[in-house]
Amino acid sequence: MIFALHPSYWQSSIFRIVGVLAAVLLIAPAFVYLYLFKMVSFMQSRLGPMEAGPYGSLQLLAEVGKWLQKEDLIPDRADKRIFAWAPIIVLMSTFLMFVVVPFGPDAVFTGGENGITSGVFLALALSSISVLGILMAGWSSANKYSLMGGLRAAGQLIAYELPMVLSVLGVVIQAGTLDMNKIVWAQNHDSIFGFSWIGNPYVLTQGVGFLIFMISVQAELTQTPFDMPVAESELVAGYMTEYSGFRFLTFFIAEFATAGAFAAIASTLFLGGWGMPAKWFGWTSLQDVGQWMNFAGPLILFSKIMLLGFVIFWVRFTYPRFREDQLQKFAWKVLIPLSLLNIAVTAVLKVMF
Amino acid sequence: MDAAPTPAAESAVVEAPVVPVVIDDEREAMVSQLRGVIGDALLEYHIKPHDDLWIRVRTDAWVAVGKAVRDVLAMDYFDFLSAMDWMPSPYGRGEDDPTAEPVERSTEVKQGYAGGATRFQIMARVMSSTRHIGVTLKADVDDANPVIDSWIPVYRGANWHERECAEMFGIGFAGHPDLRKLYLPVDFEGYPLRKDFPLLARMVKPWPGIVDVEPIPAHLDTDGGDAE
Amino acid sequence: MTLTSSDRQQLNYIASQAADARVNVEIETEGMTLNIGPQHPATHGTLRIIAKVDGEQVVWAEPAAGYMHRGYEKLTEVRSFPQVTTLVNRIDWLGSFANEVPFILAAEKLMEIEAPPRAQYIRTILFELSRIANVTLFLGDMAAQLGALTPVFYAFRDREYVLNLIEAATGGRFHPNFDRIGGLKDDLPAGFIDETRAVMKKMRSFCTLMEDVLLGNEIFQQRCRGIGVIPKDIALSYGLSGANLRASGVNWDLRRDQKLPMAWDKVDWKVWTHPDGDSFARYWVRLQETRESTLIVDRLLDSMPSGPIMAKVPRIIKVPEGEAWVSTENPLGEMGYYVVSKGDTGPFRVKIRSASFNNVSIASWVLKGVLIPDVITILASLYFILGDIDR
Numbered sequence: 001m002i003f004a005l006h007p008s009y010w011q012s013s014i015f016r017i018v019g020v021l022a023a024v025l026l027i028a029p030a031f032v033y034l035y036l037f038k039m040v041s042f043m044q045s046r047l048g049p050m051e052a053g054p055y056g057s058l059q060l061l062a063e064v065g066k067w068l069q070k071e072d073l074i075p076d077r078a079d080k081r082i083f084a085w086a087p088i089i090v091l092m093s094t095f096l097m098f099v100v101v102p103f104g105p106d107a108v109f110t111g112g113e114n115g116i117t118s119g120v121f122l123a124l125a126l127s128s129i130s131v132l133g134i135l136m137a138g139w140s141s142a143n144k145y146s147l148m149g150g151l152r153a154a155g156q157l158i159a160y161e162l163p164m165v166l167s168v169l170g171v172v173i174q175a176g177t178l179d180m181n182k183i184v185w186a187q188n189h190d191s192i193f194g195f196s197w198i199g200n201p202y203v204l205t206q207g208v209g210f211l212i213f214m215i216s217v218q219a220e221l222t223q224t225p226f227d228m229p230v231a232e233s234e235l236v237a238g239y240m241t242e243y244s245g246f247r248f249l250t251f252f253i254a255e256f257a258t259a260g261a262f263a264a265i266a267s268t269l270f271l272g273g274w275g276m277p278a279k280w281f282g283w284t285s286l287q288d289v290g291q292w293m294n295f296a297g298p299l300i301l302f303s304k305i306m307l308l309g310f311v312i313f314w315v316r317f318t319y320p321r322f323r324e325d326q327l328q329k330f331a332w333k334v335l336i337p338l339s340l341l342n343i344a345v346t347a348v349l350k351v352m353f
Numbered sequence: 354m355d356a357a358p359t360p361a362a363e364s365a366v367v368e369a370p371v372v373p374v375v376i377d378d379e380r381e382a383m384v385s386q387l388r389g390v391i392g393d394a395l396l397e398y399h400i401k402p403h404d405d406l407w408i409r410v411r412t413d414a415w416v417a418v419g420k421a422v423r424d425v426l427a428m429d430y431f432d433f434l435s436a437m438d439w440m441p442s443p444y445g446r447g448e449d450d451p452t453a454e455p456v457e458r459s460t461e462v463k464q465g466y467a468g469g470a471t472r473f474q475i476m477a478r479v480m481s482s483t484r485h486i487g488v489t490l491k492a493d494v495d496d497a498n499p500v501i502d503s504w505i506p507v508y509r510g511a512n513w514h515e516r517e518c519a520e521m522f523g524i525g526f527a528g529h530p531d532l533r534k535l536y537l538p539v540d541f542e543g544y545p546l547r548k549d550f551p552l553l554a555r556m557v558k559p560w561p562g563i564v565d566v567e568p569i570p571a572h573l574d575t576d577g578g579d580a581e
Numbered sequence: 582m583t584l585t586s587s588d589r590q591q592l593n594y595i596a597s598q599a600a601d602a603r604v605n606v607e608i609e610t611e612g613m614t615l616n617i618g619p620q621h622p623a624t625h626g627t628l629r630i631i632a633k634v635d636g637e638q639v640v641w642a643e644p645a646a647g648y649m650h651r652g653y654e655k656l657t658e659v660r661s662f663p664q665v666t667t668l669v670n671r672i673d674w675l676g677s678f679a680n681e682v683p684f685i686l687a688a689e690k691l692m693e694i695e696a697p698p699r700a701q702y703i704r705t706i707l708f709e710l711s712r713i714a715n716v717t718l719f720l721g722d723m724a725a726q727l728g729a730l731t732p733v734f735y736a737f738r739d740r741e742y743v744l745n746l747i748e749a750a751t752g753g754r755f756h757p758n759f760d761r762i763g764g765l766k767d768d769l770p771a772g773f774i775d776e777t778r779a780v781m782k783k784m785r786s787f788c789t790l791m792e793d794v795l796l797g798n799e800i801f802q803q804r805c806r807g808i809g810v811i812p813k814d815i816a817l818s819y820g821l822s823g824a825n826l827r828a829s830g831v832n833w834d835l836r837r838d839q840k841l842p843m844a845w846d847k848v849d850w851k852v853w854t855h856p857d858g859d860s861f862a863r864y865w866v867r868l869q870e871t872r873e874s875t876l877i878v879d880r881l882l883d884s885m886p887s888g889p890i891m892a893k894v895p896r897i898i899k900v901p902e903g904e905a906w907v908s909t910e911n912p913l914g915e916m917g918y919y920v921v922s923k924g925d926t927g928p929f930r931v932k933i934r935s936a937s938f939n940n941v942s943i944a945s946w947v948l949k950g951v952l953i954p955d956v957i958t959i960l961a962s963l964y965f966i967l968g969d970i971d972r
Contacts (some may be wrong), residue, residue, distance in 0.1 A: 320729040433917070466904050
């Protein structure tokens with residue numbers, strides 16, 4: 001435990017809840033402000049929000065306030081209970097995904113010998129729950145556009161689950177474990193052909209897997225070039241069309257928090273998570289890692305999340321969008337065979353070396 | 354006192370200026386070619402040399418003329434199809450004072466180039482994408498029963514043009530598959546582009562005319578005074 | 582699928598409803614009837630496409646225009662010729678000066694006068710500037726319809742330069758109202774020529790930017806190549822014009838192929854065509870034409886004559902009796918005016934032939950059997966402006 005503290009169960013539960021909330025609610029607004037408001041504005045040769053707060057930094061607060069004070073409209077023919085639960089389910093899956101990400105050698109929400117040792121598996125499974133939420137939103141809105149958006153989303157998300165899972169398998173083979181913390185340690189401790197000064201971040205040795213994973217993440221987030229479900233110029237807002245007020249805010253926050261969650265998982269699996277190469281500090285095992293890492297780890301992870309978020313949003317605002325069938329073709333005919341090939345090559349190379 | 358005509362005046366026989374007659378060979382050839390195909394359906398024609406060609410045809414031969422023009426004269430491009438209401442508007446230019454006596458205006462129908470016998474005329478323009486020359490075709494439409502054949506078998510683009518014509522002028526197009534209103538609401542009554550259909554905006558508030566708030570400065574007034 | 586009488590009844594029912602894009606028509610088992618528009622982020626204004634879809638495929642689609650009908654042809658009957666110029670600016674509001682020109686040329690044809698050479702050159706330059714302003718927006722906007730949200734901002738940014746030029750010369754960014762029968766209202770301001778040259782360089786770099794960002798992009802190509810192919814004879818039969826026609830392989834440009842008192846024949850320039858006739862071809866042709874327009878403007882500026890900018894015309898213009906037709910190669914296509922005059926101060930009738938009217942009427946033919954995202958691509962590539970369709 002941290003500093004040899006042994007908090008009681010209810011105390012550590014509170015820490016965990018606050019921790020997850022902090023993780024989500026620090027990362028999502030940072031994404032929104034830095035990338036959605038500012039980075040994309042600069043890329044489009046404009047300034048973005050500048051009024052609310054210095055350089056528009058409080059714009060998100062203003063937006064949250066705006067969405068909260070709007071009227072809560074539920075369409076007359078909508079299925080009210082499903083309509084209300086859909087955004088909650090989507091947000092819930094995001095929170096749950098953060099639970100498996102390790103923020104430090106001991107700063108984990110659940111891990112160690114008695115906790116979850118198959119974090120990778122859980123993370124990928126939890127990310128699929130949002131598909132349910134989206135389908136619920138599309139169906140219950142009693143709106144043809146929303147229905148079409150929901151159906152498109154369901155097809156797309158299911159199609160891109162597979163490449164995501166398969167590309168992660170390469171990492172698992174190389175690390176030899178499903179435990180996220182051990183994967184982080186493996187990346188920072190292992191060596192590439194004997195050269196261990198930068199550890200073995202799987203972005204280098206699993207480059208193809210990383211690429212496939214990032215593309216699948218882009219599709220899972222329904223971001224351009226895979227944003228058919230929310231294609232603004234065709235379906236207005238897809239499955240989110242009929243939502244307003246705090247329900248829409250929930251979808252909005254969930255969208256960016258999920259981006260943060262996927263970026264966190266990607267950084268953990270490919271970029272080395274909370275760690276720095278062990279060679280720099282002379283650590284030899286996970287237990288060896290200094291306690292100060294529990295405070296520096298989250299910061300390091302945060303910066304890696306920001307880096308991957310930058311890439312995700314940069315691609316979002318550059319590319320046009322795929323048509324639905326082209327999207328599916330890309331997933332089934334290109335990404336899945338490629339990821340299968342990746343697994344095969346990884347397995348062979350792992351055995352050889 | 355009568356002065357004898359001066360010798361200069363006698364010998365100054367002024368000849369009338371000779372205006373060279375310009376013949377537009379290409380367009381004349383087009384007319385004779387067309388006449389060869391449709392015969393006496395070609396009622397009248399008017400050529401502005403090196404400018405344009407107007408041909409008026411018989412109403413019942415409208416589709417046949419269209420096909421002839423498309424196939425024989427190689428006019429493959431459909432420009433537009435519309436109608437003309439040759440009656441001058443009884444409301445003038447909407448400048449009448451609503452409180453005064455209604456002004457009597459002549460509503461005598463006088464057609465334009467290539468003549469005509471009816472108040473309404475269909476006009477269509479087609480061009481050749483290869484020869485870069487066009488022709489304007491006109492056809493009379495009977496006043497009592499304004500119907501003409503639809504040009505859709507000749508040019509597909511006539512579809513929307515005929516719909517607009519039908520709703521604006523009240524001309525029927527026989528054989529048009531779907532003569533719904535294009536611009537106007539479904540329950541609109543009347544035919545707006547007919548001259549006896551008033552422009553409501555001008556009925557409500559007539560145009561006050563060209564009103565000079567401040568007279569034009571003398572050095573810019575090339576015309577020398579209002580010629581209203 | 583042919584239109585049965587019950588379909589027609591249903592169509593009448595749909596057409597007579599209020600313009601609510603989300604009205605829930607009964608979901609039949611064989612397909613869903615979808616309203617794209619009139620309130621819709623994609624369509625350039627209030628155009629409504631009624632589409633019968635089967636899953637993602639459009640079985641039958643029909644555009645319903647008229648939401649912006651302003652009754653131009655009726656309005657021209659009560660106005661004098663200079664007043665009609667003001668009115669006519671607003672048909673194609675993105676390239677406004679280009680709307681005035683054919684009308685003024687028709688009136689000048691009836692009066693048998695010609696504008697002095699300098700006025701012709703300036704008219705042509707402003708015409709090409711309005712073409713650049715108009716098509717630049719298209720280049721960015723079609724990308725936005727496809728999902729690439731960034732190029733449209735570059736388009737707006739670079740278009741500002743051209744609009745500033747038009748404002749410097751005419752006083753109005755969007756509605757210049759600058760053309761007069763016999764010439765122009767004013768001469769060019771000082772510094773216009775140098776400024777224009779600099780702006781044309783900027784616009785050429787914008788065209789190169791669009792080529793780099795979009796034309797080579799695989800997703801753009803996949804979305805546009807082979808989508809909405811319009812063969813040459815169908816295009817001509819529907820009266821498709823402008824870049825749409827040239828993208829189907831017809832080598833026809835009204836600037837080059839007819840004699841008008843404008844300055845296009847005084848400089849060398851190229852007409853761009855593309856054989857494919859799909860959405861990509863239409864985008865490609867417009868991009869090349871924009872670049873060509875900048876070159877035309879440069880060359881015209883090089884050779885511009887000096888002289889008066891207005892012919893001798895009386896203050897109150899009465900156009901002699903007659904009929905005249907003039908059409909020009911406007912940014913959207915072929916725009917023409919059939920002016921009938923009875924010797925009055927105003928026209929007797931003006932038939933306005935607008936390009937987008939024909940360009941959109943082909944939609945019901947070309948949208949059969951395509952997927953819904955392709956509907957947006959095709960409509961975007963045909964490029965219409967509502968004011969031009971509805972007049």
